[in-house]
Amino acid sequence: MDFNLSKEQLLIQRMARDFAEKYIEPVAEQIDQENKIPEDILKGLAELDLFGIPFPEEYGGADGGYDGYVLAMEQIGKVSGGIAMTLSAHSLALSALSVFGTEEQKQKYMVPGCKGTDILSFAFTEPATGSDPKQITTTAVKDGDHYIINGTKRFISNANWPGAMILFATDDESGRPSGFIVDKNCEGYSISEPWDKMGMHGGMLLDVYMKDVKVPAKNLLAGPGMGYPILQLGISYGKVGVSSTALGGMVAAFEEGLKYAKEKMHRDKPISRFQSIQLKIADMAIKCEAARWLTYRLGYLANDVKDPRQFAKEAALTKTFVCETAVEVTRLAMDIHGSYGLMNDYKVSRMWRDVIIGPQIEGVADMQKMIVAGLTLAD
């Protein structure tokens, strides 16, 4: 057992940290206020291969593994939850394509995705369901060598960017959910205004409306009725990104709380000298360390998934723990700030608005616990 990072892993971590601190941090507040990622930041992310870290070189990726991916995402998430969320949702769609796509599909849709010219989406959730495949109402009707898709998708990340969307619809042949690759600027595709969510600004959630969208039959992913396996494994990979984002957010909050504790004076002493503050610092340190290694481990496991069910359990328990812990750590950091922590002038308040989103996205925490319990009892 060796917990040391290799030189390459250290360099990937430092690369992401340098880019985040030098280029994202100065505009992080602006991103939060405008809910928009500046073009030059997206360009920079693409130049550094951050849109395709874990994917094979033959499909435009950097071959850096999911272990490299978690290290980079943690650093991006430390500075901007919204940018990390954008990359995470994009990588989730790429992961599904990477596992289930044909050679032709991968060449056509993964290459521009990994290069960052396209930003991909993964569209399962609908107004009436977030996690239950049996409840989806979007339909795909076979019509010669095409499918005609109708329906509405809700809270879809990156739906405003050009690129592929992995979309789930019940196809009329199998009667079960299937996955389709939909080009986001095709005829019949339209989007809502972005939802005005409380945090992770810059990462946009939109509703997607599909009216008689014509998708070539060759864009069916992995065959009719294969929606559930795609969803299960895709979302598991998605949790690698969400966990890394939450880890970054919590580490940032920890550092912010620690800094404040050392600077804020009370009766001529920094408040870090008081035991009640020290207990909070200890709790934050313990939680960050546990979350960090659980997340890194998930990245390592994602490199070689042999059993999708087992991986689903590992991903669910990691995502649940890390996202919930991120909320706890950030709450402690806010408590150290006292009333100042409630003020938008203080970074910790933005951090709180970002991390509180983690337990709800990519599968709500209670649903993740049901996955963990179900698979644990079945073992």
Next chain:
Amino acid sequence: MNIVVAMKQIPDLQQIRIRNRQPVLDNVPLTMGDIDKNALEAGVNLRDEHGGKVIVLSAGNEDVEDTVKEALAAGADEAFLVIDDSLDGAESGTIANVLATSVKQIEEPSLILFGEGSGDNYSGQVGSRVAEILNLPQVSFASSIEIKENQAVVTRVLEDGDEIVQVDLPAVVSVLANINEPRIPSVTQILKAGRKPMEVLELGELKVDAGKDLVITESNLAPETERKKVVVKSVDELIQALTTEGYVGR
């Protein structure tokens, strides 16, 4: 045009803690010096403009084989390394001897670039010493370098103004930190760095007298001084105290 960039392996300064007034270096990751990265960036830009190769030259303990990947990721084409535990912390004269002997083994270098000072000791001596040993012209404090035929036109930043120097190649140039903004390598560049050519020599193979002098930094902190504490309760008492101490009324 082959460009040699000398880089020094140092502990990552951001991660050093001070305990009992001493730097704690255990488990601190190693990196290349900050201004060395500026020198590398300058070399890579000149190579992109004029062709040729950038060869990173470094001397240190065996960890330098791993550390040099940073430079190879950031655009260098090859590495030339001299490895020996005795080179870790060796003084400037020793290192200059080793580097100058190494430069002689590199194919036709036109330019040998240094950072103005190393990231740890910042003695700023090695570039000048190497130029002297190799009997090459040297330009220091460079804020820009242009190559025109077989000459380098270098802008030097001095206290009372800039100086533009024209110098025949090959030459040694040491650069300032503000000469450029070092690039951040991409994931692909990082992962491919280890596959670039690397010539690694043991110190014994180089046939150079490295000497045994070491630089030991005891502490760079200002010495602690005992301060006298006098508590006063009024301005009158303050004046009285200052007068007693001889600070007023002299």
